[in-house]
Amino acid sequence: MSSAARMGFRSRASAWDRKYSPYLYISPFFILFAIVGLFPLLYTAWVAAHDWDLIMGQGEFVGFENFTHILGERAFWISLRNTLSIFILSTGPQVLIAIVIAYMLDSHLRAKTFWRMGVLLPYVVTPVAVALIFGNLFAERFGLVNSALEIIGLNPVGWQSDSLASHLAIATMVNFRWTGYNALIFLAAMQAIPRDLYEQAEIDGAGRVRQFLSVTVPMLRPTIIFVVITSTIGGLQIFDEPRMYDHSGRGGSDGQWRTMTLYLYELGWTRSDFGRASAVAVLLFLLIVAIGIINFTITRRIATADGGKGRQPSRARLRAQKRAQRREHKKEAAR
Structure with missing residues (x-):
């Protein structure tokens, strides 16, 4: 060649x-x-x-017959209500508490590594162990929480018979497991914030609370969006906590806390109906996509509005600079 x-x-x-x-x-x-x-x-x-x-x-x-049958069942709508209720009770407090914990860990604390490892420890514990422990804590007859309520003179709560109380107990389990993990994500984002911003805010007379609200939270906006979306996906697919809450895995005697994943599991492995179980899975997927689009739209509008506010001063400064340059040119021409 x-x-x-x-x-x-x-x-x-x-x-x-x-x-x-x-x-x-x-x-x-x-x-x-x-x-x-x-x-x-x-x-x-x-x-x-x-x-x-x-x-x-x-x-x-059968086409859409499985979907029409599922949408016509009362159990499906109860599971959808339970899923959304537990999701709302867990996601909002989880994000807020994680931001506060991350801000505390980012401050001047002794033994920072110890506290950070302690915050992450609940995430390392297996979900089944967490569900068993909290299931005993929130037991109606011999649970520690009801015993403490009786000691201080309050009536015991039906943590397993009442729908809202059971949702609150399961949301507490979810928050216990995931708050520390999200706190470390927020901590990593906080450590990337330039310290000059805090120094300038302190010179302007801003206290710790004002620095947190005016500097930390706005700078965490992309991380907050990420955590909210991931918490939404995980919260709508919750399975381990409600499955092991009362040691029976049925979601309560009347489906008080039966989520969509538990309902899907019951259809597939108890009733042996994979077609309708798959229909529930498809509906759950569409629900996650819909809520994800809503979250994306809301956060995008907030970011666009804030971006517009952030661009206005820069444009004003540019116009002021152009006017100053014209005045300098006129002065030079007059000379």
Whole structure:
């Protein structure tokens, strides 16, 4: 092969490398996502459109019959109500408490490593262990919480018979496990905030509370959006805590805290109806997507509004600089 031919081949190979190698570098992610993410989602939708039994396997094609049957059941709407209730009771307090804990850990504390490890410790404990411990704490007859209420003269609470009380107990479990994890995420974001901002705020006379509200919280906006979205996805798929809350796994005698994942589990593994269980899974997926879009829209509007407010002073300064430059030009021309 001549030198000219070798140079031509090398140039073509170099061009191919520049053109196609970036796609090869990112292809492992898309391949794994297609195998473990996209394919199960599409297969679940396929199962939801069939009469699918656990033992007999695939049956006849039924279209949207499974969805209409699920939407017509009272148990589905109760599970949807329970899921949204536990999600609201856990996500909001979880984010607020995590921000406060992160701010305390970011301040001048002794033994910072010890406190940070202590905050992360509940996340390391297995969900089943946490559910068993809190299930005993919130037991109606011999639970520690009701015993403490009786000591101070209050009536015991039906932590397992009342819907709202059971939702509050399960939300407490969720907050116990995830608050420390989210606090460390916020702590990492707080440590990236320039300390000059705090020094300027302190020179202007701002106290610790004002610095937290005016400097820390606005700078944490992207991290808050991330934590809210991840907490939304996890909160709507909650399974371990309500499953192990009363040691029976049925979500209460009347479904007081039966979430959508528990309802899905009951349909699939107790009633052996994979078609309707897959329909519930598809509906849960659509619910998560809908709430995620709502969160994204709200946070985007907030960010756009704040960005607009942040651009106005810069434009005003530019106009003032242009006016000053015109005055300087006029003075020079007059001289």
